[in-house]
Amino acid sequence: MTIAFLGGGNMANALIGGLIGRGYDARSISVIEISPVARERIAAHGVRVGTAPDAANDKAETIVLAVKPQDARAALASVAGSVHGKLVISIAAGLRLAALSRWLGGHRRIVRCMPNTPALVGAGISGLFAPAEVTPQDRKTAETILGAVGEVVWLPDEALIDPVTAVSASGPAYVFWFIEQLAAYAESTGIARDDALKLAKHCVLGSAKLAAQSADSPAQLRKNVTSKGGTTEAALNVFEREQLAERFARALAAATRRGHELGDELAKD
Numbered sequence: 001m002t003i004a005f006l007g008g009g010n011m012a013n014a015l016i017g018g019l020i021g022r023g024y025d026a027r028s029i030s031v032i033e034i035s036p037v038a039r040e041r042i043a044a045h046g047v048r049v050g051t052a053p054d055a056a057n058d059k060a061e062t063i064v065l066a067v068k069p070q071d072a073r074a075a076l077a078s079v080a081g082s083v084h085g086k087l088v089i090s091i092a093a094g095l096r097l098a099a100l101s102r103w104l105g106g107h108r109r110i111v112r113c114m115p116n117t118p119a120l121v122g123a124g125i126s127g128l129f130a131p132a133e134v135t136p137q138d139r140k141t142a143e144t145i146l147g148a149v150g151e152v153v154w155l156p157d158e159a160l161i162d163p164v165t166a167v168s169a170s171g172p173a174y175v176f177w178f179i180e181q182l183a184a185y186a187e188s189t190g191i192a193r194d195d196a197l198k199l200a201k202h203c204v205l206g207s208a209k210l211a212a213q214s215a216d217s218p219a220q221l222r223k224n225v226t227s228k229g230g231t232t233e234a235a236l237n238v239f240e241r242e243q244l245a246e247r248f249a250r251a252l253a254a255a256t257r258r259g260h261e262l263g264d265e266l267a268k269d
Contacts (some may be wrong), residue, residue: 001141004060006075008033008042008049011091014120015064016045018148021122030056032078058082062141065090065100069266076103083107084235087125087138089145090113092249093165094259097158099267108133111142114161115149116169124150127164129157157197166255176252179204 003019005012008031020026026046033039034051043049048056057079063086067075072092080103088110090100101108108131115126126146130139139154146152155161179200186196211218226232239245 001062001144002060002144003029003062003064004053004057004079005029005031005033005064005066006079007031007065007071008035008038008121009066009068011115012064012066013038013042014043014122014149015066015091015145016047018119018122019145020045022148024148030060031184032075042219053078053082054265056236060084060086062087062089064088064145065095067092069094071104072100073103078106080104087111087134087141089113089140089142091126091146093169094262094266096263097129102269109138110134110234111138112158112161113142114145114164114169117172120150122204125168126150126152127168128152129155129161131158139227162259163252163256165259166252170255175204187250 004072005016012031012033016029016031019029029045029047031039031042031047031049032051033042033049033114034052039049041052050057063079063083065072065075065088069092072090072095074249083104084107086109088100088104088107090110091113093114095112096139097108097110097112100110100112111128111130111134112127114123118124118198119126124146126149128139130142130144134142136157143152153164155164179197182200183193183196186199187193191199207221211221214221216224222236226236
């Protein structure tokens with residue numbers, strides 16, 4: 001499998017590093033990137049890097065669209081003439097299949113993906129959607145590429161990309177905010193700043209690992225920590241009185257709506 005990346009930013013760098021780390025031949029990867037700094041960084045993987053499509057890119061079996069959404073149309077225009085017979089994988093946020101296909105002259109062999117920033121440390125999760133034109137082998141290819149930096153989830157409907165964006169793509173920001181709040185409270189009680197941040201980070205890291213590895217549901221794990229009349233119950237009672245769950249659901253709904261709005265905006269010609 002030969003792969004051409006359109007864009008060599010952070011996510012492309014992570015995907016390429018993940019693939020090579022799993023034994024993929026760097027010589028089978030080419031990257032088109034206009035930024036000298038990004039080119040230098042990504043060239044360190046041993047892949048072929050250029051500023052515009054060439055014969056090597058034209059021969060690639062898979063194209064990964066990894067540019068900013070506002071740059072996607074121009075990037076796809078540069079390869080539209082040679083896209084026939086190729087699989088296109090888009091990790092450009094917000095761009096729907098209809099727009100991508102239109103910009104590629106009607107090409108429909110496209111997988112749309114929504115990764116998240118923990119992919120930068122090999123711990124990501126990506127939501128993927130593919131139309132009927134995508135073959136089972138194409139799906140395996142997409143899983144291989146996105147799976148190089150974490151887990152993947154296939155979605156039955158493209159519309160579900162918006163809630164996936166709200167939950168797992170935007171989700172790391174919510175987790176970082178929660179870490180901030182834990183650390184800020186710890187520091188306010190007199191715990192040293194570095195220690196407060198360490199306590200907060202490892203609380204979240206350890207809890208996530210436990211949730212991922214345990215056969216118990218998150219609800220059961222929560223109950224396991226919550227003793228009757230204890231400190232955890234006191235805090236959770238405040239969460240319930242303040243209707244924290246309802247407020248959090250409204251925040252996620254707002255993120256989902258905004259994702260849909262951005263899709264409408266980006267689809268305009």
